[in-house]
Amino acid sequence: MKLGCIGDDFTGSSDLANTLSKAGMRAVQYTGIPSSPASADVEAGVVALKSRSIAVDEAVAMSLEALAWLKAQGCQQFFFKYCSTFDSTAKGNIGPVADALADALDADRVIVCPAFPGAGRSIYQGHLFVNDTLLNESGMENHPLTPMRDSSLRRLMGAQSKHSVGLVPASKVFAGADAIAEHLRTERESGHRMIVVDALRDDDLIEIGKAAKDLPLITGGSGVALGLPANFGCVPKAAAWRGQKGKAVVLSGSCSAATRGQIEHHLKANPGLKIDAEKVIAGEQSAQEVARWLMQAPDLPIAYSSADPDEVQRVQDVFGMEKSAAALETFFGKTAQHLVALGATRILTAGGETSGAVVEALELSTLEIGPEIDPGVPALRAGENLVIALKSGNFGSIDYFEKAAGVLGGD
Ligand SMILES: Nc1ncnc2c1ncn2[C@@H]1O[C@H](COP(=O)(O)OP(=O)(O)O)[C@@H](O)[C@H]1O
Numbered sequence: 001m002k003l004g005c006i007g008d009d010f011t012g013s014s015d016l017a018n019t020l021s022k023a024g025m026r027a028v029q030y031t032g033i034p035s036s037p038a039s040a041d042v043e044a045g046v047v048a049l050k051s052r053s054i055a056v057d058e059a060v061a062m063s064l065e066a067l068a069w070l071k072a073q074g075c076q077q078f079f080f081k082y083c084s085t086f087d088s089t090a091k092g093n094i095g096p097v098a099d100a101l102a103d104a105l106d107a108d109r110v111i112v113c114p115a116f117p118g119a120g121r122s123i124y125q126g127h128l129f130v131n132d133t134l135l136n137e138s139g140m141e142n143h144p145l146t147p148m149r150d151s152s153l154r155r156l157m158g159a160q161s162k163h164s165v166g167l168v169p170a171s172k173v174f175a176g177a178d179a180i181a182e183h184l185r186t187e188r189e190s191g192h193r194m195i196v197v198d199a200l201r202d203d204d205l206i207e208i209g210k211a212a213k214d215l216p217l218i219t220g221g222s223g224v225a226l227g228l229p230a231n232f233g234c235v236p237k238a239a240a241w242r243g244q245k246g247k248a249v250v251l252s253g254s255c256s257a258a259t260r261g262q263i264e265h266h267l268k269a270n271p272g273l274k275i276d277a278e279k280v281i282a283g284e285q286s287a288q289e290v291a292r293w294l295m296q297a298p299d300l301p302i303a304y305s306s307a308d309p310d311e312v313q314r315v316q317d318v319f320g321m322e323k324s325a326a327a328l329e330t331f332f333g334k335t336a337q338h339l340v341a342l343g344a345t346r347i348l349t350a351g352g353e354t355s356g357a358v359v360e361a362l363e364l365s366t367l368e369i370g371p372e373i374d375p376g377v378p379a380l381r382a383g384e385n386l387v388i389a390l391k392s393g394n395f396g397s398i399d400y401f402e403k404a405a406g407v408l409g410g411d
């Protein structure tokens with residue numbers, strides 16, 4: 001294995017594996033830290049952790065354990081993947097995990113670059129934009145678990161990391177890889193160890209990738225991984241894919257504006273079952289019944305707890321954020337177990353935490369990366385008769401669900 005990656009959630013990990021795979025690396029996503037060595041032909045291993053919203057100490061410990069496994073597989077460079085919208089709690093796990101990995105790898109200058117222009121995330125003067133709005137005005141300020149109320153990556157990272165945070169501004173990035181590498185050194189000499197790097201276009205990310213050739217640790221979104229495979233001599237190629245026919249179903253716990261729009265569109269032509277969060281928390285909703293309903297419903301049925309910010313707030317006011325999230329995630333995990341037992345072969349999930357809960361409940365240890373469905377979302381083979389797609393809340397076109405079922409089916 002050449003490139004060792006640690007993802008702080010499951011959709012994010014498949015997003016990164018997708019980028020690496022498209023750029024020519026044989027990439028595999030692992031659920032948690034594997035207990036055995038990787039297959040010899042894997043070039044990029046992505047260890048997916050559900051560490052974005054857990055306690056800081058736990059996130060750091062898990063990430064260091066993942067690093068140790070990746071080191072043992074012979075990796076020469078390491079990547080810490082977090083969200084392109086820098087999703088983190090008020091205490092923030094991104095900074096402490098990046099600090100711990102930097103210490104373990106003796107990395108003296110660490111790129112911080114969540115940019116993903118293909119999905120509308122760009123960084124200018126250290127501020128993160130989602131399309132034409134600042135992060136904290138993009139809807140991310142209402143996220144159920146990680147509301148983002150600032151757009152300054154220097155301030156956000158500065159509050160989380162123990163190190164001073166510098167910047168490689170767009171003017172240096174536009175000047176290319178050598179200028180970026182030089183400014184990274186300058187920022188280091190000025191006392192900054194964590195260094196935000198502006199990026200507005202894929203071309204910028206390719207140059208940042210070249211500049212990162214000899215850095216032991218890179219952190220960011222999947223975008224900044226665009227240029228890394230070329231450093232290992234890899235060239236872009238299409239992922240091999242064997243489609244899977246059979247019953248396809250959708251499970252959604254994502255409350256993002258993008259997912260809610262996709263659900264509204266999907267319900268015009270497909271059956272849907274709204275999951276009542278209060279009933280789930282009270283133990284009055286049966287996962288088995290929901291799975292049965294999905295298996296018997298025609299077309300591409302969806303079960304969703306997805307709700308607008310007011311509804312989420314009401315639930316959280318009564319039951320608390322952690323309790324409601326845990327109950328719903330466990331519920332979707334159990335529903336997925338019943339679905340597989342009933343013969344579902346294509347499972348589409350929406351939401352990072354929701355997807356993590358489903359993948360963990362199904363004990364899908366290794367995911368093979370297939371073709372891209374929409375930017376940041378690959379088709380995944382999880383077993384002989386099971387394919388899945390893990391959609392980040394914010395990703396996907398309006399007709400994503402139909403499209404994903406088609407790609408998973410090999411259409
Ligand atoms: N109706 C609801 N009320 C409260 N919380 C909810 C509701 N529906 C989903 N959630 C929780 O909100 C969180 C959404 O996060 P996630 O699955 O990561 O989606 P996204 O990718 O959009 O961030 C999950 O923990 C989920 O269980």
Ligand SMILES: O=C(O)[C@@H](O)C(=O)COP(=O)(O)O
Nearest residue numbers: 011012015083084352392393
């Ligand atoms: O970088 C991204 O935006 C995604 O890869 C990601 O991390 C998704 O997280 P969720 O929005 O919680 O699914």
